[in-house]
Amino acid sequence: MTAQSIGIFTIEFPDPYTLSYYNDKFTTLGSNISFHYPITNNIQTLSSKGVSSGGDPYGLLYVPDLQSDECKTAEQSLVPKNATRLKNLPQATDYSLVAFAPWFRPDCMIQYFEAARTAPVKAFLVYQPNQGNAMPPLMNDASWGLNDGGSWKSQNHFPVYALASISGSIVMDQLSKYSGNLTDVPHGHDLASIFSPTDYVRLWATINTDSGSQLPSLWVFLVIVLGLLVAIIFTTSCFMHLIQRRRRNDLRQRVINGEVDLEAVGVKRLTVPRQYLEKLPTYTYTDGLRNEESEKALSRQPSPTHNLPSPAIDAETGVKSLPLPRRTSAPDVPTLRDGALPTLSQPTCPICLDDFETNETQVRELPCRHIFHPDCVDTFLLSNSSLCPMCKTSVLPSGYCPAKITNVMVRRERMIRRMRARSAADAQSSTAQGSAQPTRTHPSWRGVGSLGSRIGGAVVGRRVFSAPARAQPRPPDIEMAGAVSPPPPATDARPIPTSPGTDTSEVIESSSGSERPNAREGYSQPPSTPRQNRREWARQRALALLGHQYPPAGNEDDESEGPRWRRGLRKVFPGFR
Known part of the structure; x- marks a missing residue:
């Protein structure tokens, strides 16, 4: 000393x-x-x-x-x-x-x-x-x-x-x-x-x-500054964690209250758990009024609806708007009186496009009253989406919430709400100015990226299908029994499906005398006989269209990807991009 x-x-x-x-x-x-x-x-x-x-x-x-x-x-x-x-x-x-x-x-x-x-x-x-x-x-x-x-x-x-x-x-x-x-x-x-x-x-x-061992004054100053920075970072991190936790709890509560549908607004891809799927009614298809067994099955449903086009719900924002013109495989159901049940007038499975056989085909009915083959719709609901393939109505019960609400889901939901409010303000401004053409894309969405473009399209009324993107070209449409398809123009070269085992590159002589190569490989013509083979082929074709694209487990791709320093900053400062 x-x-x-x-x-x-x-x-x-x-x-x-x-x-x-x-x-x-x-x-x-x-x-x-x-x-x-x-x-x-x-x-x-x-x-x-x-x-x-x-x-x-x-x-x-x-x-x-x-x-x-x-x-x-x-x-x-x-x-x-x-x-x-x-x-x-x-x-x-x-x-x-x-x-x-x-x-x-x-x-x-x-x-x-x-x-x-x-x-x-x-x-x-x-x-x-x-x-x-x-x-x-x-x-x-x-x-x-x-x-x-x-x-x-x-x-x-x-x-x-x-x-x-x-x-x-x-x-x-x-x-x-x-x-x-x-x-x-x-x-x-x-x-x-x-x-x-x-x-x-x-x-x-x-x-x-x-x-x-007394430190020089410069080092003392640097130590003090470093200590202040550490204290500021720690305080900021704790504050941001508390804010994100509060936002997650708020989003969870709104989902439970039925105010937000995570998949309908495009926040998270949900699937239907098997225990919920098994509660959906399954019965034998009839082309008349439901028999006594189907009436009992439908009486267990909490709030049945008619098989009518429901108001369109934007897949990204969840905003209800006027239904867009679209073709549906379910024809309009006439209104019945005295509480009579509507007739099953949907003759075709919208997924595999195969006709239902009266008093033979087993069908599963969703809460929106659309019916499908159980094999077709179960695969779709378990592996791809919880929305009805026809009307985009959620199959999950009201108030269903995923086990984990992430910061990514909170950030996307907040962004969608801002876009929706901005779109509503622009619509009011356009109405006040007498504008006849609504703005398709807000200028501020251009920098948001793919999510912004999807949200912008959804806000202005564009329908976004929730099924996964096709990994293969769209196959030729299947002509249903009794359907008459118009002949193609003589100048339009359309591929002709071939039978199994036929070389798809073979040149086929058309009725007009021109040669048209088969441009779509991997698909074959549906067998004409017997009918059971045709149905199995249609079901396999539907599964190929779905592609079995399983959604991410928790929609946390953004949080788990990127360099280590970025992932570390996300852990310290939640919400960092």
Whole structure:
């Protein structure tokens, strides 16, 4: 521990032999009637042994006694005769002491150290006489050697500090003045009127040390700035996590309340769990009124609806609008009176385009009253989407919410709501200005990317199909039994489906005499007989169209992709893109 400053003060304390109790208190005298000498520079640390952090040395200042007459004679020119010695202090006490002596001869310094080791010394102050006010030499300088190889440092149990020559001379001179009775010290008569004549007035030394590992001011500033940045980042991260958690809980509650349909607005691709799918009614198709068994199955449905085109729900925004003109495989059902059930007038499965056989084909009816082959619709609902392939009505019960609501889902839903509000404002503005043509795409959507384009198209009324994109070209349409298809124009080259095993690159002579290659490979003409083979072929064709594209488990592609630093920032700052 290096010494940073040394303070020399004058203290007053009573004679312990005149008291009936132990006294370790003392009074520091004022600088107007006593000696005060703070030393703040030109201090050299020669040995720091015995000093710990927070344990600064202190004690009564005195000069140790020498043993040899030769050293005593040499000392007379440097140490005043009446300087404070150990005999001038209370005897047989455990008061802390600080030794003080001039460094003039190696053998005499060894005697000083030996005498100090026999007393309760906390530190030793030395100075080299006649050296002016210069900084004392470094601890490894030859002038501090005692011809013992430096063993004196390890033998002492106290630290040793060197003062400038002029500072040592001043302290030594004051030691000669504060060594007698109370009335013999400077301002003794004034002090005698305040304190008891038997009290001691002596010099006290306090050494302020430091570990020497103090950081420069620049590094301290940098550490403070770094600490502030870490605190700001931590606070911001916690705040953003709380906000995202609140938004996730809010979206979950709105989904449970039926205010938001995640798949209808294009936020998340949902599928129907098997336990919900098994609750959908399945019965035998009839072309008349439902039989008693189907009536019982439909009576279990909570809110049946007619097989009519429902108001169009945008696949991205979920906004209800006027139904767009579209062809449907389910014809309009006439309105019945007296609560009679509607007739099953949907003769064809919209997925595989195969006709239903009366009193033979098993069909599954969705809550929207559209019917399908169970094999066709079950595969679609379990693997692709929870919306009806016909009218985009959700098959899931009201209030169904996925197990995990992610930040990506929250961000997309908020973006869709903003786009919807902006579209509504633009529509009102266009109506007020008498505009006949609605704006197809808002300029602000151009920078949003693919999601913005899909949302923009959905907001202005464009229908977005929720089924996965086709991985293969659209196959030729299947002509249903009894359907009459118009002949193609003579100049239009349309591919002619071939039978299984036929080379698709074969050139077929058309009725007009021109050669038309089959441009669609991988599809064959449906077999004409028997009917069961045709149905199986149609079902396989429907499965090929669906493509079995399974949706992501949690729609977290954006969160789990990208470089590591970006994923790390997303964890610290949720919502970071």
